[in-house]
Amino acid sequence: MKKFVNRKKIAKKIRSKIKKGNESVVRLTVHKTVKNTYVQLIQEKNGSDVTLAAVSTLGADFKKAANSEFGSNVEAAKVIGKLIAEKGKKLGISTVSFDRAGFKYHGRVKAIAEAARESGLVF
Numbered sequence: 001m002k003k004f005v006n007r008k009k010i011a012k013k014i015r016s017k018i019k020k021g022n023e024s025v026v027r028l029t030v031h032k033t034v035k036n037t038y039v040q041l042i043q044e045k046n047g048s049d050v051t052l053a054a055v056s057t058l059g060a061d062f063k064k065a066a067n068s069e070f071g072s073n074v075e076a077a078k079v080i081g082k083l084i085a086e087k088g089k090k091l092g093i094s095t096v097s098f099d100r101a102g103f104k105y106h107g108r109v110k111a112i113a114e115a116a117r118e119s120g121l122v123f
Contacts, residue, residue, distance in 0.1 A: 011102035018097045019044065026052065028084065028096040028116065028123075030109050035072050037108055039084045041093060053087040055080050077108040081115025088121055095122045 018027060024043075031038045038056040042049045055062060057076055066079045088096065096116075103109050117123060 007102035009102070011099075014099060014102065018099060025095070025097045026088075026093050027099040028088075028113075028121070029099040029101060030103065030112055031101055032103060032108055033072075037072070037077055037080055037112070039080050039112060041084065041088055041091070041096065042099075052091055052093070053084065055083045055087065072108075074108055074111045077111035078115040081112040082119045084112075085116045085119030085121045088116075089119075094120070098123045 015027075018025065027042045029040045029042055031040075036057045038054070040054045041052040043052055044050070057072075057080065061083060062076075062079060065083060066076055088094070098113055100109050100113075105113070113123070
């Protein structure tokens with residue numbers, strides 16, 4: 001339980017720094033579980049968060065792009081990073097702030113960030 005609480009504290013600290021820097025910036029938020037990975041583009045409007053786009057390993061667009069049912073590896077994270085960058089470009093979003101939600105910048109989280117950068121998102 002302590003590990004979960006510590007991660008939540010880190011996530012809160014990261015989000016406060018992002019919001020303090022610029023409130024109109026779009027966040028690229030990552031959440032991972034043992035079996036799946038979820039990525040969202042979120043913007044704060046009038047004090048509440050609005051999801052602009054989302055990609056996960058459970059989605060049909062991921063399964064078409066990856067030809068795989070498994071979402072807990074680095075290769076799947078790279079595909080998710082590319083897909084979220086494409087969705088962001090369609091919405092006209094080029095600059096985002098990376099919100100790792102308290103997870104270490106390692107493995108799947110790092111793969112998502114690098115793939116999104118390669119596909120055109122600027123952090």
